[in-house]
Amino acid sequence: VEEEENPEAIISRFQQYLRINTAQPSPDYAEAADFILAQAKSLSLESQTLEFVNGKPLVLLKWPGSDPSLASILLNSHTDVVPAEPEKWTHPPFSAHLDSRGNVYARGSQDMKCVGLQYLEAIRRLKASGFRPIRSVYLSFVPDEEIGGHGGAEKFAESDVFQRLNVEIVLDEVLEWGMKYETKSGKKSELVGLASPSENYRAFHAERCPWWLVIKAIGAPGHGAKLYDNTAMENLLKSIESVRKFRASQFDLVKAGLKAEGEVVSVNMAFLKAGTPSPTGFVMNLQPSEAEAGFDIRIPPTADPDALERRIAEEWAPASRNMTFEFKQKHSSLDKSGKPLITATDSSNPWWNLLEEAVKKANGKLGKPEIFPASTDARYFRDLGLPAIGFSPMANTPILLHDHNEFLNKDEYLKGIEVYESIIKAYASYIQHARRDGSKDEL
Ligand SMILES: CSCC[C@H](NC=O)C(=O)O
Ligand SMILES: [Zn+2]
Numbered sequence: 001v002e003e004e005e006n007p008e009a010i011i012s013r014f015q016q017y018l019r020i021n022t023a024q025p026s027p028d029y030a031e032a033a034d035f036i037l038a039q040a041k042s043l044s045l046e047s048q049t050l051e052f053v054n055g056k057p058l059v060l061l062k063w064p065g066s067d068p069s070l071a072s073i074l075l076n077s078h079t080d081v082v083p084a085e086p087e088k089w090t091h092p093p094f095s096a097h098l099d100s101r102g103n104v105y106a107r108g109s110q111d112m113k114c115v116g117l118q119y120l121e122a123i124r125r126l127k128a129s130g131f132r133p134i135r136s137v138y139l140s141f142v143p144d145e146e147i148g149g150h151g152g153a154e155k156f157a158e159s160d161v162f163q164r165l166n167v168e169i170v171l172d173e174v175l176e177w178g179m180k181y182e183t184k185s186g187k188k189s190e191l192v193g194l195a196s197p198s199e200n201y202r203a204f205h206a207e208r209c210p211w212w213l214v215i216k217a218i219g220a221p222g223h224g225a226k227l228y229d230n231t232a233m234e235n236l237l238k239s240i241e242s243v244r245k246f247r248a249s250q251f252d253l254v255k256a257g258l259k260a261e262g263e264v265v266s267v268n269m270a271f272l273k274a275g276t277p278s279p280t281g282f283v284m285n286l287q288p289s290e291a292e293a294g295f296d297i298r299i300p301p302t303a304d305p306d307a308l309e310r311r312i313a314e315e316w317a318p319a320s321r322n323m324t325f326e327f328k329q330k331h332s333s334l335d336k337s338g339k340p341l342i343t344a345t346d347s348s349n350p351w352w353n354l355l356e357e358a359v360k361k362a363n364g365k366l367g368k369p370e371i372f373p374a375s376t377d378a379r380y381f382r383d384l385g386l387p388a389i390g391f392s393p394m395a396n397t398p399i400l401l402h403d404h405n406e407f408l409n410k411d412e413y414l415k416g417i418e419v420y421e422s423i424i425k426a427y428a429s430y431i432q433h434a435r436r437d438g439s440k441d442e443l
């Protein structure tokens with residue numbers, strides 16, 4: 001085994017990447033880009049750095065295939081991570097501390113620096129084994145996924161550069177996802193989804209789309225002791241009650257086991273803003289003339305977006321109650337032709353089956369296609385009509401996305417590299433033209 005293929009060397013590279021503080025809101029993108037470019041160089045991959053937004057580099061790597069007439073494969077990962085509160089971690093979030101059980105602690109160890117580097121390590125192994133891709137394999141290391149992807153994947157997907165890559169399939173991240181709730185029958189709190197850390201890998205063919213909604217109420221201000229109708233607070237509270245009812249109806253479907261979490265609309269209040277500040281807090285005997293609330297809504301591609309929009313306009317922020325609303329973020333859950341943004345998993349999309357087979361070959365098992373409850377950059381590629389699959393090879397791993405003490409076990413990381421090795425090999429050697437209509441052409 002070559003020096004750089006030792007497990008120690010592999011883990012050490014993972015740690016190096018994790019130690020770069022790319023936490024929002026001020027990620028060190030320059031250092032991350034340098035690191036990726038150095039890795040690319042050591043692997044003799046072609047590279048270029050794109051800057052759709054100043055100071056936010058997107059590193060694009062290429063492993064050229066032997067047949068440039070075939071469409072290519074894109075392996076996407078984001079380089080930014082969410083912030084961490086260091087004092088709440090057992091090991092500092094950018095130390096990449098390796099403990100005696102082999103757990104590597106760092107912000108980004110699951111989401112998703114692991115995946116970005118596993119792609120590269122898989123290529124290192126494939127190269128060492130003498131494998132040569134027929135299709136070109138591209139890797140994109142994109143900025144700003146955690147804040148919406150507008151300065152990264154969104155611009156990239158819309159770019160001429162991307163057009164010229166002739167991409168036919170995109171792989172992106174997915175995170176293990178579970179939820180806690182009170183069962184209807186008793187007080188017992190349960191975990192569904194990946195409650196018992198499972199042996200299975202999960203793969204996602206769609207995701208819920210983010211709608212970040214702000215509703216605002218106005219009303220006549222007045223004395224705090226006076227009862228009168230149509231205050232801003234009263235008007236907003238009516239909306240909140242209505243939102244809560246709807247939220248409960250959706251959640252009940254999940255609790256009853258009728259729907260998966262990705263199949264219902266979620267709505268959670270993100271902020272409340274009202275009141276007249278005073279040096280000691282808020283003025284208490286004044287009813288404010290404005291009140292605002294913000295909601296994180298996620299809509300599955302299977303839901304009717306018009307119906308939800310009507311509900312917002314008629315029940316949650318009716319003009320008749322002196323209310324207005326605004327979206328801070330609104331990704332359509334339908335494509336341009338009005339079809340739900342769902343990547344096919346039938347015979348019209350050979351990449352799904354190839355993924356399944358490749359994971360099996362690496363002794364893994366893939367679950368049924370699911371709808372990811374949160375959002376990833378994959379939606380920008382699905383917008384273009386491209387198949388995109390959310391997949392991160394992490395089994396037997398507790399769900400710590402955006403949580404304190406995020407870690408990944410080194411053996412799970414190493415196993416993931418083998419899984420990607422198998423996937424990249426299968427994808428890059430696939431020589432049929434995959435057509436949207438499901439027909440195939442032997443070349
Ligand atoms: C509006 S894009 C935000 C993307 C983010 N992705 C992962 O957590 C999410 O909140 O789902
Ligand atoms: Zn992520």
Ligand SMILES: [Zn+2]
Pocket residue numbers: 082111146401402
């Ligand atoms: Zn994230």
